[in-house]
Amino acid sequence: MAKTFPRLRAIGWRVAQAVPVVVGVVVISFLLTRALPGDPAVYFAGVAADEASIAETRMAMGLDKPLPMQFFHYVGDLLQGDLGQSLTSGRPVSTDLANRLPASLELTLTALILAIVIAVPLGVLAATRPGTWVDHLCRIVVTAGVSLPTFFTGILLIYIFYYLLGWAPSPLGRLDFIYLSPDHVTGFYLIDAALMGDWETWWGAAKQLILPATTLALFTLAPIARMTRAAMLTALSSDFIRTAKAAGLSNRAVLYRYAFRNALLPVVTTLGMVFSFALGANVLVEKVFAWPGIGSYAVEALVVSDYAAVQGFVLAMALLFVALNLMIDLLYTAIDPRIGFEAK
């Protein structure tokens, strides 16, 4: 079986390679949260708590036990799929992640698709017409995208499109209060609403997405456009393109079949990187647009030393990154048949 499906075996091998990574993440995230200064028991016992009530809280949180014991309990719970209870949200961490991760993913993916749709053609055009107005436009967009901080762009967009013009809906998170969230299937409102056939809610969710996704897209399109332009320039000046041109192939075929395909590899690599940092870095966008995402959740948990929530977040991100890397590797093989798993 493994012989007949070499790719399947390769995937299995890659997943197996991820196991030590995840084990490492579990240990490190546990130790790091414990190393955080501050005493969560004091924090959660409340403002007016005395010695006795702090001690009670500590016991209730299981923090009175020695560290190795706490770790064994944590790992034991983890093996049963229990990520623990978040104290800030008062709910199981797994529930929180299930609600918030899709919110962040939906926003980030929408922004990324938007960024790709704009940045890749822009990069290709800039590379094929260096020095023209398209190239300059590309440069301006890239510089602006990198230099404008997302919270500033976010507030600016709200000010113009919501406050002044009134075109955008109220920046009140994923759905205005008059809608009901669609039944939870994937957690992506656009997909869930479509599955239910509830197009009014779908449109409501889509409208809410426009401004935050644009904010994030402005930020993420810069590296993509730059990388596309650079990769295209390198590809266009290589020998095989000269050969193809000499062989009399049409411009179109040279550009898309040969140059673009070769340029895609570094672009895909950049995409993976951009996606991972956008997911973590959209905290500010989430704050400005009241988006109930994973970034603001993690920051709030970190601020109050909410151990379970921080550990759950780190673990979820680690798994996500392992999956992401695997996906990008698979994309490589699809784009460039010379890169095979067999070699590894």
Place this chain on the structure above:
Amino acid sequence: MTDTTSRRNFLKMGVAGASVLPFLRAMPAAAQGNDTLVVVTGATINSLDLHRTGTSRASYQVGINCYDRLLTFGTKEVPGNGLSYDYTVVEPELAESWTESDDGLTLTFKLKPDATFWDGRKVTAADVKWSFDRAVSVGGFPTVQMKAGGLERPEQFIAEDEDTFIIKLDRPSKLTIPDLAVPVPYIINAEEAKANATEDDPWAMEYLHTTPAGSGAFKVARWTPGEQLVYERNDAWVGGPLPEVQRVVIREVPSPATRRALLERGDVQVAFDIPDKDAAELADTLDVFSTPVENCIHCLCPNFAFEPFQDANVRKAIAYAVPYEDIFQAAAFGRGLPMWGGEEEITDIAWPRKTQYYTDLDKARELMAQSAYPDGFEVPLSISLDLASWMEPTALLVQEALGEIGITVEIEKIPGANWRTAVLVEKRLPLHLENFGGWLNTPDYYFFWAYQEGHLFNSSNYRNDEVEELTNATLHMPMDDPEYAPKIMRMFEIVLDELPRIPLYQPALNVATNGAEGYEFWFHRQLDSRVLKAV
């Protein structure tokens, strides 16, 4: 809660269906009608049960709006600032009447005969007893707050018959009755809670965490932590005048700029707890209420554990060096009340009161010269990152001013999670900013927490035998006792002379409305949705 309300039910409740959406864009305020109010706040409601460990302050509003207490406070007008609760007037909520025995040790409450829980069952004295037992047994904040009113053990609470509830006190205290009107001692539907309690969880903490079971003015229609809470009116409420709005939506919006935009556009009617800066800027165009928080003072605290601060001249020099007016303008944008430049002679028992200090650098230098540290010294000034909005500008101004009198100050920023431990528990910060506010509005209560040795908010490690004695004597003494006022004034005199806390200003709670009225300030600093009206 989210599970029990299906889409269909919610739409049936008369929420504007999605089909009327196009109109909302065109006339937001009008289309929502007068039956729904939208409130935005930056804080997170993380539990529907105040008694639970880790429940955030913002969650206390559920205790206020969804549950009843035996008693509540009256309402008074604050000149220029709308309405406020009135600490001096206690009114019935679930109790119809109450009596106090002659020795002040037995309080007897008669419950309203027509009061019912949301499930239709009558509210009985057994429910009251179960709820009080729970508050004193679960530990943590509710137990501490109950203790402040002399309510410590379940044996003190007796359900005499269905309508009669008795509290036995160890000693008479003026704090007991007000303590029954704070959010903590709310009445839970004990039958419903017990049906959902388990062996490990006798007080149904898990159940009530997500499912309130009360008799209050509002039920929780939906709750999505981190996003929103929807209140739905309980038409059978007898605790007070029925709320005028059918439904109140509390939306969490972390960014103050976004909250402001929403309010100015009129898409939301109330922005609760807005920054001082926004309050100052919006005051001309919208209804802004900036109510000074009762019994709360922002202070600069020199810690007695740090040797130079044991010198009275050094503490006074600091008090004369602080640029009060600049701080009040830069940190509070003039919202709140000044706490400096008052009379030295104390003739009344109003608290917070203006101190006799004011900014006078020459006087400050003179006092430094007389102290044991004429050449000054170095000290870190600690602030909390969570409270940076007022602490940071204040610290910078203090740093600059103390530099003028030879004290080199380095600002140390402490993350929110460590702040409480460092400042209140370990009390190890040499110079820091602090902002205690007492729920029960009497000076002795403030002194109990902030000036008595070892108590939580005494972050300066202050101890004065006379203050210890006077605070103990006045804490439970009725305020009309002839001995009360002289003792309190003596306490003021001592601490304002010894200055373990240097009062800076009394902060304000800012609320802005656009299309709503009836806002009332409460000591618990949470929104009482029951009195709001749409206009």
